[in-house]
Amino acid sequence: MKVVVLGAGIIGVSTAWHLLQRGHEVTLVDRQDDAALETSFANAAQISVSYCEPWANREAPLKALKWMFSATSPLLFRPQLDPAQWRWGLQFLGQCNDAAFERNVAQLVALGSYSHAALKDVVAQTGIEYQRLERGIAHYYSDQKSFDGAADAAAVMQKFGVKRHVIDRAELLRVEPALSAFADRIVGGTYTPSDESGDARVFTQQLAALCGKAGAQLLFGHDIERLETEAGEVRQVRVRDRHTGQASALQADAYVVACGSYTTPLLKSVGVRVPIYPGKGYSATLPLLQPDRAPQVSMIDDQLKIAMSRLGNQLRVAGTIELGGFDLALDTPLAKKRCAMLVKRIEEVFPGVADTRTPEEGGDPQFWTGLRPATPTNIPLIGRTRIGKLWINAGHGTLGWTHGAGSGKALAELISGEVPAMDFGFTGMPGGSQRRASAAPLASQRA
Numbered sequence: 001m002k003v004v005v006l007g008a009g010i011i012g013v014s015t016a017w018h019l020l021q022r023g024h025e026v027t028l029v030d031r032q033d034d035a036a037l038e039t040s041f042a043n044a045a046q047i048s049v050s051y052c053e054p055w056a057n058r059e060a061p062l063k064a065l066k067w068m069f070s071a072t073s074p075l076l077f078r079p080q081l082d083p084a085q086w087r088w089g090l091q092f093l094g095q096c097n098d099a100a101f102e103r104n105v106a107q108l109v110a111l112g113s114y115s116h117a118a119l120k121d122v123v124a125q126t127g128i129e130y131q132r133l134e135r136g137i138a139h140y141y142s143d144q145k146s147f148d149g150a151a152d153a154a155a156v157m158q159k160f161g162v163k164r165h166v167i168d169r170a171e172l173l174r175v176e177p178a179l180s181a182f183a184d185r186i187v188g189g190t191y192t193p194s195d196e197s198g199d200a201r202v203f204t205q206q207l208a209a210l211c212g213k214a215g216a217q218l219l220f221g222h223d224i225e226r227l228e229t230e231a232g233e234v235r236q237v238r239v240r241d242r243h244t245g246q247a248s249a250l251q252a253d254a255y256v257v258a259c260g261s262y263t264t265p266l267l268k269s270v271g272v273r274v275p276i277y278p279g280k281g282y283s284a285t286l287p288l289l290q291p292d293r294a295p296q297v298s299m300i301d302d303q304l305k306i307a308m309s310r311l312g313n314q315l316r317v318a319g320t321i322e323l324g325g326f327d328l329a330l331d332t333p334l335a336k337k338r339c340a341m342l343v344k345r346i347e348e349v350f351p352g353v354a355d356t357r358t359p360e361e362g363g364d365p366q367f368w369t370g371l372r373p374a375t376p377t378n379i380p381l382i383g384r385t386r387i388g389k390l391w392i393n394a395g396h397g398t399l400g401w402t403h404g405a406g407s408g409k410a411l412a413e414l415i416s417g418e419v420p421a422m423d424f425g426f427t428g429m430p431g432g433s434q435r436r437a438s439a440a441p442l443a444s445q446r447a
C-alpha cells in the first residue's frame with residue numbers, strides 16, 4: 001500500500017517506521033527541514049508509563065480557577081475569542097469526575113505499556129542512542145498534605161497494574177542521592193522503577209533517517225496546504241516546497257494526519273472536527289557544571305508540577321500548561337516568568353549542579369516552547385476518520401514521547417488490517433474495544 005504520513009514529529013515518524021516494517025511504501029511530509037523540530041524537540045524526556053494521570057479529575061476545575069491569576073501556575077487558561085477553546089474547555093469539564101478519570105487512566109496505561117514494549121523493540125532493532133537512562137522516575141513532595149494524597153493516587157494506578165511505590169525521604173535519597181541538598185524540604189515521594197528517560201528529538205530524527213534508508217521518501221521543508229476530497233474520500237494532498245515555492249500533489253491509498261496541534265485546522269478543512277487544542281509548555285536545557293552531583297533518575301517536582309531529566313551533560317527542566325491558542329512566543333513577560341521559574345527551581349533543588357546563569361550573566365540556558373496537542377481526556381485519537389483513506393494519529397498531549405512508539409505501531413497495524421494487542425478505543429474502528437473510547441473524541445469527530 002502507498003501511504004502518505006503528514007507530520008514528522010515522534011508520532012508521524014514512528015507511524016512511518018512501523019508502516020515500512022509492514023512492507024508499505026511511505027512518504028513522510030513535514031514543513032521543517034528535519035524531523036522533530038516542533039513539539040517533539042525539547043520536551044521533558046520522560047517515558048512516563050506509570051505517571052499518566054489525565055489533567056481532568058474531580059479537583060481540576062477549582063485548581064484551574066485558582067491558578068488563573070498566577071503567572072507561574074502549572075495550568076493557565078487564557079480565555080480567547082475562539083469557540084474551539086470554549087468547546088474544548090466544556091468537554092474537559094465533562095471529564096472532571098471519578099468515573100471518567102478511571103476510564104481514561106485505564107486506556108492511558110494500556111497504551112503506555114504497549115508503547116513501552118514497542119519502544120524497546122525499536123531500540124533493540126535499530127540500536128538508536130538517545131541519552132537513554134533506564135533509572136525510573138521519582139516524584140518528590142515538599143508539602144505534607146499533598147504527600148498524604150500520594151498513596152491514594154498510587155493505589156488507583158496499582159489497580160491498573162502500575163508499579164508505583166510510595167517511599168519515605170530516606171528511601172528517596174537512596175534512589176536519587178542528588179536530591180540531598182534539597183532533602184530538608186522533602187517530605188516523601190513515589191518511585192516508578194520501570195519508567196525511563198531519553199531525548200525525544202534525537203530518537204525521532206535518527207528514526208526518520210532510518211526510515212529514509214529503508215526506502216521512505218522524506219519530503220521535509222514542505223508545507224501541507226490542503227487535503228482534497230472526492231466522493232467521500234481523500235483524492236490527494238497538496239504540498240508546497242518552502243524553499244522553491246513549487247507546489248505538488250501526493251496521491252496514495254491511505255493518508256495519516258500526525259500534525260500534532262495543527263491536526264485540528266487541517267482536518268477541519270475537510271469537515272472533520274477533533275477536540276485537539278494546543279497546550280503551551282516550556283523547557284530549559286542547562287549545561288551541567290558538576291555531572292557527578294547531577295541526578296540520573298528523572299524527576300517530577302510536585303509543588304511546581306515540572307519534570308527534570310538528565311540528558312548526557314545537560315539537565316532539562318520542563319513543564320507548565322497554557323491554554324491560549326497557537327502562541328509560540330518566548331519573549332513575552334509571561335513566557336519569561338515561566339522560563340525563569342523553571343531555572344530557579346533547578347538551582348533550589350540541585351544547587352551548583354547546572355549552569356543556571358541568565359544570558360546577561362554569561363550563562364547559556366536553552367529555552368524552548370512547544371504546543372502539546374491536548375484532548376480533553378488526554379487520550380490520543382488513533383484510527384480512522386469518517387473520510388475514506390484518511391487516518392489520524394494525534395492528540396497525545398503530555399505523553400506523546402511515552403506513547404509515540406506504540407501509537408505508531410498500532411496505527412500501522414490498523415492500516416494493515418491487523419488488530420493491535422491492547423485494550424484501547426481506536427477512533428472510528430468497529431468492534432468491542434471502541435466502546436472503551438472516551439465519548440468526547442468519538443462524538444465530536446463529526447463535521
Ligand SMILES: Cc1cc2nc3c(=O)[nH]c(=O)nc-3n(C[C@H](O)[C@H](O)[C@H](O)COP(=O)(O)OP(=O)(O)OC[C@H]3O[C@@H](n4cnc5c(N)ncnc54)[C@H](O)[C@@H]3O)c2cc1C
Nearest residue numbers: 007009011031039040043044046224260281399400401402
Ligand atoms: C514542555 C513539554 C514537556 C513535555 N514532556 C513530555 C515528556 O516528558 N514525556 C512525554 O511523553 N511527552 C512529553 N511532552 C509531550 C510530547 O512532546 C508531545 O506529545 C509530542 O511531541 C507530540 O508529538 P507529535 O508528533 O504529535 O507532534 P509534533 O512533534 O508537533 O509533530 C507534528 C509535526 O507536524 C508538522 N506540521 C504541522 N502542520 C504542518 C503543515 N501544515 N505542513 C507541514 N508540516 C506540518 C510539524 O512541523 C511537526 O513536525 C511534552 C510536551 C511539552 C510541550
